[in-house]
Amino acid sequence: MLGSNQERQKVRKNTPVRMKDIAQDLGLSTVTISKVLRGHSDIGDETRKRVLKRMEELHYQPNFAARALITGRSWTVGLVVPDLIHPFYAQIAKAISAEIRGQGYSLIITSSEEDPELERQEIEQLLARRVDVLVIASAQWTVESFRRIEEQRTPYILIDRQFAGLPANFVGVDDEAVGLMGTNHLIEQGCRRIAHIRGPQTSTALGRLEGYKRALAAQGVVPRPELILPIGLSGDDCGEPGGYEATRKLLQTTPQPDGIFCYNDPVAMGAMRAILDAGLRIPEDVAVVGCGNLHYSNFLRVALTSIDQQSAEIGKQAALLALSLVNAKETVRPSVKLLSPELIVRASTLRSKAARPQGKTKRTGQSEAKRTARR
Amino acid sequence: MLGSNQERQKVRKNTPVRMKDIAQDLGLSTVTISKVLRGHSDIGDETRKRVLKRMEELHYQPNFAARALITGRSWTVGLVVPDLIHPFYAQIAKAISAEIRGQGYSLIITSSEEDPELERQEIEQLLARRVDVLVIASAQWTVESFRRIEEQRTPYILIDRQFAGLPANFVGVDDEAVGLMGTNHLIEQGCRRIAHIRGPQTSTALGRLEGYKRALAAQGVVPRPELILPIGLSGDDCGEPGGYEATRKLLQTTPQPDGIFCYNDPVAMGAMRAILDAGLRIPEDVAVVGCGNLHYSNFLRVALTSIDQQSAEIGKQAALLALSLVNAKETVRPSVKLLSPELIVRASTLRSKAARPQGKTKRTGQSEAKRTARR
DNA sequence: TTGAAAGCGCTACCAA
C-alpha cells in the first residue's frame, strides 16, 4: 500500500492525486473509480470499499475543472450585489452561501458598486465562467443585460429590485406593503401630517411611495406634494446627509409634519439628526420610521422604528429557487416570491400608551441586539 | 458571414460558441484562435483582425473550465471570513474583489460563522476547487488546517488574526499599536484610571491588551488587574451585551475608572450604554474608546472615538500579495504586512479644550459620514 | 460488474 503511494509520489511530484493514480494503485480502471465516487450502483461491494479506502488515504479531491468541462456544470452560483458592505446584501450573501453549501455549490460574489456598466461587466465575467445560475440585485436601468443572460440560457434570479415588463424570477419584499405598514403605523401613533422622503427611481422606492399614498388614501387623506420630498443633495450620496437636508426643508413647511416615513434607515438617521438639531423631540414632535432595520437601529440616540426587509429570508428563498432552477430539466416559467415585511417598533415612534401595535409587529428593546464580536 | 453563423446554430443548438466554431468559420485552426485570444505576437495582423471581429460577432466567451484544466489555474481566489455581515470583513471582501477583478480573477467567498470545523470544511472545498490562492481570516485555534493547505501547495494568506509559530503570509493591522494608541489617547485626555475590556484569546485581542499594558507602563503605571475585565457574559455573544455587563462591574470598583479602552466597537457601545444608564456622563465622567471604527460610530447617542483598522487597506494589500503569489515561479518566503491603525476622535473622549490630538490622528464630525443609500 | 474508447474545449510543444 504505502509502497505504491511512494512510487506515485516519485513519478508525479507535487501534482494532486488523480483517479488514474488510484486506479493504477488498485489495478482498476479510472471508470471504476469515477463510478465509486459518484455512488453508482453497478460496482462490487469489495471493490467499492477498496477504492474508498485508497481515496481517504491519498486525500483524493476530484478536479472540478475536468468535471465541469464534461458535464457543463460548474457547481457555482454567481451573486451580483450593488454593495457588499451594506448589511442587507451581506446578509443575503451569507444566507445564500449557507443554503447552497450543503449541495456542493460555491458562491462567487461580485459587487457592482451601484454602477450599471460595472454590473454588466461582472455579469459577463460570471457568464464566461459558466456559473450554473445567477442571483442579481441589479443597479441597472435597462433590461439589456438580462437579455444577454437569457441568450446564454443561464437561469437567473432577480432579488430586491424588480423590472416592470421583465418576466424574470424574483425574490424580494413586498415594497408596497412596506410603504403601507410604515405609514399606517405613523397614523396609529396619532400622526396627522405624515411626510415621506422618497428614494430613487427603482421598483423598491416606487413601491414604498405607492404604499405610502395608499395608506393615506385609505384614511381619506390626499397626499400633499410638499410633504413628499426626494432625498436631499444630488449625486450618489443619498443616505444620511440626504435625509438631513430633506428633513430641514420639511421642517420649514407649515404646518410642520408630525411624522416622517423614510425610504431607508440611513435617511431616517439623517432625518432624526435634523429634527434633534432643530430642537424638536422624537417622537413627541415628529415621529420617524425607517426601512431596512439595520442592526444598529437600536443604538442610535433615539432607537429607530424600522421595517425589516427579511434579508436572510430573501437569501434563503433565492438560494432554494436557484437550486431548483439548476436541477430543472427544462426552462420553467418565472416565479415571483414576495415576502411580507415586518415592523419593528422602537422609540422613534412610540408615543405614550397610545401605542397599539397591530398586525405583524414586533416591539423590542435593547435585548434584541444580538450582534457580533471577536473583532 | 451570417450564413455560416446560422449554419453553426443549426448544428450546435444552444451550445456556447467555441474556438473551433470560429476557426471553422474562418478556415483557420483553433490554435490560431487561441493565440489571438491571448495576444500572442506571432499572428498576422490581417488574421488577428478577422478573428477578433468574428469573436465579437458571436459573443465568444472562453471556457474557463477547459482553460483551468490545462493550465492548472482556476483564476479564482478563495476568501474565508468568520462573518460576512461584519462590516470589517465585508469591506475586506469588497476591496479584494475590486483589486483582482481587473486581473481576470473572481472571488469565491465563504463564511465560517466563527466555527472552526466549518472553516476547515470550507477550506477543503476551496482546495478541491483548486482556487489559485486562499485568503483566510481564521477562527481556528490550531494550525492543522494550514498544514493541509501547505500539503496541496496552494499559497495562502492569513488576514486579521495571526498564529504564533506559523510562518505564513499575513496582512493585518498592528494590534499592539492599536492598544497603545487607544490607551495613550485616553491618557492624553487626562484619564488616570484606565480600564480595558478585553477580547478572546486571539492574536488580535492579546495584541491590544499588550498595547494597553505597554502604554500604561510607559507612564510608570502598573496595570491594576481589577481594571482589566474580559467581555461579560459567557458564550458566543460577546458584543454589546458583553460590554454592558463588564462595564457595570467596572463601575462598581472604587475608585471608578475614568476611561475605558474597549476591545471593539460593539463592546464600546455596550459600555457607553452602561455608563449612561448609571447616570454618568461621557466623556466627562468616563471616556470610551472602541476599535474598528464601524461606520455607524458617528450616529450613536454619543459619537464613539474608535481606532480604525484599515479594512480596505488590508483587503487591498492581501489582494496584491495574493496576485504576486500566484504569479511567483517558486515558493517565496512568507511576508508579513503590519498596517498602522488610525485614531478617529469623536465625542466619547473629547474632553474640553484639553484635547490635543497628536500623531496619526483624525478628528471628525458628522460630515465624515458618507454612507450608502438606494435601499 | 468492469473497462476500452471517445471526447469535453482548450493550450503547450514543436514541426512545417
Place this chain on the structure above:
DNA sequence: TTGGTAGCGCTTTCAA
C-alpha cells in the same frame, strides 16, 4: 506566421 498533435482529468457510452 501557422497548424498538427497530444494531452489536461474526468464522464459517457457501450461492449465485454
